[in-house]
Amino acid sequence: MSDLYDEVTSFKDALRVTAEAVEDQLLDLMADPDGPEAYVWEAMRYAVKGGKRLRAFLAMQSGHLFDVDEEAMLRVAAAVECIHAYSLVHDDLPSMDDDTLRRGRPTTHVEFGEATAVLAGDALQSLAFDILADHDTHGDPYIRCDLVSRLAQAIGGHGMVGGQMIDLEAESQELDIGAVIRLHRLKTGALIAFACQSGAIMGRASRDARHALDAFAHDLGLAFQVVDDLLDISGDAETIGKTPGKDEARGKATFVSILGAARARDQAELLANQAKRHLDLFDEKADFLRDVCSYVTERKN
Amino acid sequence: MSDLYDEVTSFKDALRVTAEAVEDQLLDLMADPDGPEAYVWEAMRYAVKGGKRLRAFLAMQSGHLFDVDEEAMLRVAAAVECIHAYSLVHDDLPSMDDDTLRRGRPTTHVEFGEATAVLAGDALQSLAFDILADHDTHGDPYIRCDLVSRLAQAIGGHGMVGGQMIDLEAESQELDIGAVIRLHRLKTGALIAFACQSGAIMGRASRDARHALDAFAHDLGLAFQVVDDLLDISGDAETIGKTPGKDEARGKATFVSILGAARARDQAELLANQAKRHLDLFDEKADFLRDVCSYVTERKN
Numbered sequence: 001m002s003d004l005y006d007e008v009t010s011f012k013d014a015l016r017v018t019a020e021a022v023e024d025q026l027l028d029l030m031a032d033p034d035g036p037e038a039y040v041w042e043a044m045r046y047a048v049k050g051g052k053r054l055r056a057f058l059a060m061q062s063g064h065l066f067d068v069d070e071e072a073m074l075r076v077a078a079a080v081e082c083i084h085a086y087s088l089v090h091d092d093l094p095s096m097d098d099d100t101l102r103r104g105r106p107t108t109h110v111e112f113g114e115a116t117a118v119l120a121g122d123a124l125q126s127l128a129f130d131i132l133a134d135h136d137t138h139g140d141p142y143i144r145c146d147l148v149s150r151l152a153q154a155i156g157g158h159g160m161v162g163g164q165m166i167d168l169e170a171e172s173q174e175l176d177i178g179a180v181i182r183l184h185r186l187k188t189g190a191l192i193a194f195a196c197q198s199g200a201i202m203g204r205a206s207r208d209a210r211h212a213l214d215a216f217a218h219d220l221g222l223a224f225q226v227v228d229d230l231l232d233i234s235g236d237a238e239t240i241g242k243t244p245g246k247d248e249a250r251g252k253a254t255f256v257s258i259l260g261a262a263r264a265r266d267q268a269e270l271l272a273n274q275a276k277r278h279l280d281l282f283d284e285k286a287d288f289l290r291d292v293c294s295y296v297t298e299r300k301n
Numbered sequence: 302m303s304d305l306y307d308e309v310t311s312f313k314d315a316l317r318v319t320a321e322a323v324e325d326q327l328l329d330l331m332a333d334p335d336g337p338e339a340y341v342w343e344a345m346r347y348a349v350k351g352g353k354r355l356r357a358f359l360a361m362q363s364g365h366l367f368d369v370d371e372e373a374m375l376r377v378a379a380a381v382e383c384i385h386a387y388s389l390v391h392d393d394l395p396s397m398d399d400d401t402l403r404r405g406r407p408t409t410h411v412e413f414g415e416a417t418a419v420l421a422g423d424a425l426q427s428l429a430f431d432i433l434a435d436h437d438t439h440g441d442p443y444i445r446c447d448l449v450s451r452l453a454q455a456i457g458g459h460g461m462v463g464g465q466m467i468d469l470e471a472e473s474q475e476l477d478i479g480a481v482i483r484l485h486r487l488k489t490g491a492l493i494a495f496a497c498q499s500g501a502i503m504g505r506a507s508r509d510a511r512h513a514l515d516a517f518a519h520d521l522g523l524a525f526q527v528v529d530d531l532l533d534i535s536g537d538a539e540t541i542g543k544t545p546g547k548d549e550a551r552g553k554a555t556f557v558s559i560l561g562a563a564r565a566r567d568q569a570e571l572l573a574n575q576a577k578r579h580l581d582l583f584d585e586k587a588d589f590l591r592d593v594c595s596y597v598t599e600r601k602n
Contacts, residue, residue, distance in 0.1 A: 030458075035483070036470050037463035044458060090423060094396075095415035114396035115469050118419065122391060122426065123458035129430045130453035133446045141442035145434045148449050152431035157345060157424035162338035168416050169337050182336070 004060070004070050011291035018060050018077075019053040025078040029131060043112040043120035044127070048085040050103040050241075052301070054224075054292075055080045058195040061289045062213060065282060066203025075137045076147065076198045079128040083155055083191060086124035089117050091164065097246065104241035125155075138202060146201050154190040163187025167252075175253035181222065189221035196220075212278050216289070219275035224296045226268040229254040230261060231301070241301055272297045305361070305371050312592035319361050319378075320354040326379040330432060344413040344421035345428070349386040351404040353602070355525075355593070356381045359496040362590045363514060366583055367504025376438045377448065377499045380429040384456055384492060387425035390418050392465065398547070405542040426456075439503060447502050455491040464488025468553075476554035482523065490522035497521075513579050517590070520576035525597045527569040530555040531562060532602070542602055573598045 004021055008014045026048045030041055056077035063073035092099040092107040093114060100110050109117035131137060132147045153159055163186030170183065196217035200210045232247050233256055247254045255264045272293040279286045305322055309315045327349045331342055357378035364374035393400040393408040394415060401411050410418035432438060433448045454460055464487030471484065497518035501511045533548050534557055548555045556565045573594040580587045 033459060033463070035463070035467070036474075036480070037458065037466045037487070039470065040458050040462060040466040086423075090419055093416075093419060095394075095419060115394075116466065118391055118394060118396060119462050119466055119469075121423070122387075123462040125423065125426050126453045126457035126460075126462070129449055130457060133434075133449035133453065135446075141446045144446050145436075145442045145449075148430055148434035148446075152427045152434065156427035156431060157338065157341050158332075158334060159427075161341060161420050161424040161427070162334070162336070164420055165338040165341040165417065166336070168420075169340065173337070179337070186338070 005064065005288075011288055011295065014288050014291075015053070015057055015295075018057045019051075021074055022053055022056040022060075022077050022081055023049070025074045026081060029075075029078055029127065039112070040116060040119050040123060043108055043116050044085075044124055046111060047089045047108045047117075047120055047124065048081055050105070051081075051084070052299075053077075053081065054296075055084050055192060055195040058192065058217075058289070058292065059198045061286075061292070062196050062199025063202055064199065064288075065209070065285050066199055066205050068199050068202040072137055073199060073202060075131050075134070076202065077195075079131040079147075079151070080191065080195045080198065082124045082128040082131070083151065083160075086121040086128075087155070087160060087164075087191075089121040089124070093117060096164075096168070099243055099246070101243050102241065104238070143201060143204075147198065150197065150201070151194055154194040159186055159190035160188075163190070170252050171250050175258075177255075177258050180253055180255060180258060184222060184225040185218070188225055189218065192221040192224070193217040208281065212281055216275050216278040219271045219278065220293060220296060223268045223271035223275060223293070226255045226264050226271065227297055227299060229256045230264055230268070231299075232256075233261065268297045306365065306589075312589055312596065315589050315592075316354070316358055316596075319358045320352075322375055323354055323357040323361075323378050323382060324350070326375045327382060330376075330379055330428065340413070341417060341420050341424060344409055344417045345386075345425055347412060348390045348409045348418075348421055348425065349382055351406070352382075352385070353600075354378075354382065355597075356385050356493060356496040359493065359518075359590070359593065360499045362587075362593075363497050363500025364503055365500065365589075366510070366586050367500055367506050369500050369503040373438055374500060374503060376432050376435070377503065378496075380432040380448075380452070381492065381496045381499065383425045383429040383432070384452065384461075387422040387429075388456070388461060388465075388492075390422040390425070394418060397465075397469070400544055400547070402544050403542065405539075444502060444505075448499065451498065451502070452495055455495040460487055460491035461489075464491070471553050472551050478556075478559050481554055481556060481559060485523060485526040486519070489526055490519060493522040493525070494518040509582065513582055517576050517579040520572045520579065521594060521597060524569045524572035524576060524594070527556045527565050527572065528598055528600060530557045531565055531569070532600075533557075534562065569598050 004017055008017055030045050059077040059080050060073055089108045091097050092102055093109055099107055129148055133144050138144050163183055166183045167187055196213045200213055276290050276293040279290055305318055309318055331346050360378040360381050361374055390409045392398050393403055394410055400408055430449055434445050439445050464484055467484045468488055497514045501514055577591050577594040580591055
């Protein structure tokens with residue numbers, strides 16, 4: 001496991017190898033209790049399955065830059081995916097986005113019921129912190145506390161949840177481009193930024209390296225979101241694995257509704273190129289991170 | 302603030318002083334952002350207000366036993382109350398217990414809408430971990446990691462959320478007394494046990510002291526729950542601050558439905574006395590913890 005990328009030559013392979021390793025790690029971390037509470041664990045395992053694992057990949061590649069032990073880094077990547085999965089489960093709830101399709105399958109509340117979906121999301125959040133605070137993640141408790149603090153801030157009311165709040169309010173409010181950027185910087189950007197930083201924290205990277213990764217994450221996260229908005233109007237359910245056209249149906253302000261599709265497409269390219277340039281201070285170890293920039297704008301799901 | 306109990310002579314005063322100090326601490330920790338995400342913070346502040354603060358009191362008194370700095374201990378107590386509040390907000394959701402009254406006020410989803418209530422609960426959970434991992438809570442990162450790990454385990458799928466899962470399933474299943482005990486050991490007992498342990502962790506208490514507090518928490522938590530079940534059949538909404546008679550209406554197995562009211566009452570007394578005896582190895586510093594045992598069985602809300 002400690003040489004995950006040894007035989008990997010292409011970006012696509014690297015993405016696949018990471019997705020498989022993180023899925024194994026996640027299932028390892030989710031024991032199957034005997035008791036009647038087993039049902040919530042079943043829902044948790046269902047919720048973390050599948051997906052592009054982009055956040056896990058960013059975490060793994062961030063660790064790769066600073067020669068962090070891959071087994072330890074897989075734990076951090078798994079914690080990030082727990083949080084991502086929890087946010088999707090709660091986001092899809094009938095009282096929130098009311099979505100029935102995710103990652104090409106019925107959403108967790110459709111499959112397990114709404115109450116169990118709420119609980120599964122809650123427990124996935126706790127599990128992420130449990131993983132990060134564990135000695136197996138890093139021998140130095142300062143580093144573990146740093147991970148916990150930064151993740152808690154990235155996903156709390158000033159981070160991801162704050163962004164989801166703005167998103168909910170956006171349905172009844174006119175947002176300008178600045179407000180839409182802020183929404184996504186919190187809603188999806190903060191967790192992406194944590195993933196990109198996590199390897200730097202684990203590997204005690206220099207301040208310059210951390211700043212570069214922050215700037216990279218900022219531009220990449222926005223590029224990712226602009227493409228999401230484009231896919232929402234152009235994709236079909238089978239390809240994107242979720243229900244398309246929802247933003248438009250709700251009259252939500254998106255990059256596309258504000259800029260139009262052509263300018264939004266240009267903007268995504270520009271942001272992705274800008275993200276790539278922030279990696280200039282790294283050597284070829286950052287090549288897969290560079291590839292992520294093209295992947296994000298070219299993706300179809 | 303560092304001599305919270307100096308002028309306190311009665312248990313009632315101690316409870317009141319603690320509740321006030323923890324409420325101040327909570328509001329301090331919940332900054333009021335300018336942005337459109339302010340609404341979720343408003344919901345969070347609403348959710349943490351009021352209540353008996355029993356868990357905060359247990360944490361503060363546990364710290365008192367080992368001369369832990371009171372300001373630091375108030376942070377831990379606040380984190381525990383964030384978790385308790387989050388669990389109530391999610392528990393009261395229409396898809397869960399569907400309750401409209403809590404702590405004598407409309408539940409958070411009635412006041413702020415269901416989506417905001419989901420988000421407020423989520424952010425309260427993150428905030429608790431943010432508080433615990435912060436340097437202000439303890440200078441030693443080992444201790445902070447220990448707090449984070451133990452809280453995460455106490456409230457996750459093998460702890461509080463696991464208990465809530467069993468509780469949901471209890472509506473469609475016959476539970477025997479053993480299963481009901483297990484349900485409550487997870488659903489309410491695990492967080493109460495964490496609160497009782499938290500001062501011992503902060504104060505690097507001996508193994509014997511920790512074991513005694515664990516045993517104390519176990520019996521106290523069950524006594525508390527038995528009385529909850531009794532109040533559910535005998536209390537009125539105005540006194541207990543929540544809707545009475547819900548367990549019976551749903552045909553849920555409770556201590557009262559299995560044992561009958563008289564035997565349940567005896568059982569609560571027995572557990573409370575047993576809890577008190579576990580404190581025998583502590584001196585008069587544990588007197589308020591001893592008083593909690595009587596308080597729990599005599600309470601009317």
